[in-house]
Amino acid sequence: MATNRTFTMIKPDAFKAGNSGAILKMIEEAGFKIVAMKATQLTPALAGKFYEVHQERPFYKDLCAYMSSGPIIAAILEKENAVEDFRTLIGATNPANAAEGTIRKIFATSIEANAVHGSDSDENAAIEGSFYFSQTERVG
Ligand code: CMP
Numbered sequence: 765m766a767t768n769r770t771f772t773m774i775k776p777d778a779f780k781a782g783n784s785g786a787i788l789k790m791i792e793e794a795g796f797k798i799v800a801m802k803a804t805q806l807t808p809a810l811a812g813k814f815y816e817v818h819q820e821r822p823f824y825k826d827l828c829a830y831m832s833s834g835p836i837i838a839a840i841l842e843k844e845n846a847v848e849d850f851r852t853l854i855g856a857t858n859p860a861n862a863a864e865g866t867i868r869k870i871f872a873t874s875i876e877a878n879a880v881h882g883s884d885s886d887e888n889a890a891i892e893g894s895f896y897f898s899q900t901e902r903v904g
Contacts, residue, residue, distance in 0.1 A: 767886035770846040771893045776834035777877035800902035801839040808832045838896040
């Protein structure tokens, strides 16, 4: 059964460029409801923990440095079929391969500075949401 929640981060490149509002507008217009949201900044250690599934990948060290380089927005989003629909809305990881009209096509500048994160499964959506938000910090 498709989950109704996913997790996203607006990454440092998009936050710094002042694109958070435009990205959140696209997310809401696509039918996602924000059930938790905060602006924060990861330490390198917390970025390493969040992305620990990638720790053997060659880009891991740079990714952790980049993700802790500036403020981000973390949010839990609700919609029917949330994980899959959100990945369609944001487009491919590499913006060069992202479809026209997707968030990454419009706002991302590279495969690392790719504007937004989106959970890749129901299981990871729950884990990632809990990484940032306690029960009392979210709606429901
Ligand atoms: P995200 O969806 O947040 O998940 C892992 C992140 O690693 C990815 O987005 C990219 O920002 C980053 N990354 C950097 N280089 C690569 C790469 N070669 N392949 C996949 N992800 C990469």
